[in-house]
Amino acid sequence: FQKCDGYSKYRQRQHKDDKGSPDQKWPDHLEEAFFRALVKYPPMGRRKQMHKEKQRGRNELIADHIQELTAESRTRKQVSSHIQVLKPFVESD
Structure with missing residues (x-):
């Protein structure tokens, strides 16, 4: 991704104004x-894994x-x- x-x-466009802002949803870390x-x-389709x-x-x-x-928590929906x-960035390359 980072080479794409x-x-x-x-990422540059997203963080231009609010880099480090608490409102930033996906900061660098x-x-x-x-x-x-x-x-x-990796992708596993509809399969589930015990965790x-x-x-x-x-x-x-x-x-x-x-x-x-x-x-820091993120939901499965997030x-x-x-x-x-992010998927379109990968599909185009």
């Missing part, structure tokens, strides 16, 4: 944790991983939305 021209333009979780949990004694889908696993790395926003 479209993604880097997106959360984005880093998000990418680590994407690598750890913390509960069946969880990929987005829940990613949200849990972000929580473990940063102590993760899903973020993936949808």
Whole structure:
């Protein structure tokens, strides 16, 4: 992602005005944790995986991983939305 021209333009545009602002939804440290979780949990379709004694889908696993790395929570829906926003940058490259 970081080598993708479209993604880097997106991040620059997103943070131009509010870098470090408390309103920023995906600051750099959360984005880093998000990418680590994407690598750890590749797409798995509709399958679920046991984690913390509960069946969880990929987005829940990613949200849990972000929580473990940063102590900041993100919901599975926030993760899903973020993936949808970033997907066009990957598909174009």
